[in-house]
Amino acid sequence: MKNLTCKLAMILALSLAVYGSAGPLREVRAAQAVTVKLGTLAPSGSSYHTALIEMGQKWRDATAGAVKLTIYPDGTQGGEANMVRMMRAGILAAGMLTVVGLGDIEPSVAGLSYLPMTFTSWNEYDYVVGRLTPRLEKMILDKGFVVLFWGDAGFVRFFSKTPAQHPDDNTFQVDLMKSLGYNPVPLETADILPGLRTGLITAIPITTNQALMGQIYAAAPNMLDLKWSVLSGATIVRKNIWDKIAPEAQGKLREAAAAAGEKLRAASRKEDVDAITAMQNKGLKVNPATPEAEAAWRQLTTILYPQIRGKMVPADIFDEVLRLVAEYRANSKGAGK
Helix, strand or coil, rough: CCCCCCHHHHHHHHCCCCCCCCCCCCCCCHHHHHHHHEEEECCCCHHHHHHHHHHHHHHHHHHHCCCEEEEEECCCCCHHHHHHHHHHHHCEEEEEEEEEHHHHHHHHHHHCCCEEEECCCCHHHHHHHHHHHHHHHHHHHHHHHHHHEEEEEEEEEEEEECCCCHHHHCCCCCHHHHCCCCCCCCCCHHHHHHHHHCCCCCEEEEHHHHHHHHHEEEEEEEEEEEEEEEEEEEEEEHHHHHCCCCHCCCCHHHHHHHHHHHHHHHHHHHHHHHHHHHHHCCEEEEEEEEEHHHHHHHHHCCCCCCCHCCCEEHHHHHHHHHHHHHHHHHHHHCCCC
């Protein structure tokens, strides 16, 4: 069940970018001059691209120019799968990736995004991330990559050409949905908007910010206000490149990344909401999910989960995510929250 329309939509979406918000870093020396070539789908001039530029400046300042970050935006290095191949080949040193690209390195990261309707709030999601990502980072490290920080690009919602509320109104997740009688159409990223305009596809799951930036709302002017999943991501660097940097410098670069990640999580989540308002001003119709419709979607997850567990998401990670969500809810209920 590898090919997913959801994945294709997610390739348009961005993992959280880096925004250097910490104060000036004390200058340290790297073991040698290192140029970190980073690929991203972020458009030139976007807030994500600008943030990476600012992080690169902080890295240079912290290492007296020894560590330089060279950014390749706009997907000029290809899609995320291609960028991962280029990192493995030593052409790129780093990538700002969504769960789609990360999944090509370590499938377990799918547990943060591919369990539909698991997270109902950011508090739930943050609780799981805080406890699961150390384990995921070790897995990714074993594959030869260092995680600089984790991020998220918002909740995935369904955009469609006509109003849609029930699962029967949408098509998604290519191989999985074929078994349920749907007719999804796998597309290259660049073909999604033309596909919507020509009627080749009629619905797409995507984050609101990407729907705004990609003008998806113009061809699919209806949004179902249902939080389907979270688009997770991370910025990673090849371990053999990272190891060229002196430990003291590594610490300073990590401090900058951690501070940037914290600030950008707040910013991206605000954009997740603001994008809806912006699209509504341009004609988007937001269709609320009625209790009946939401129940139908949750009923669908009882069919999906057995097909996701052990196939799209490793069984142990799948079980751990659900355990942590239940743990958070039990603790919150006990605390009267």
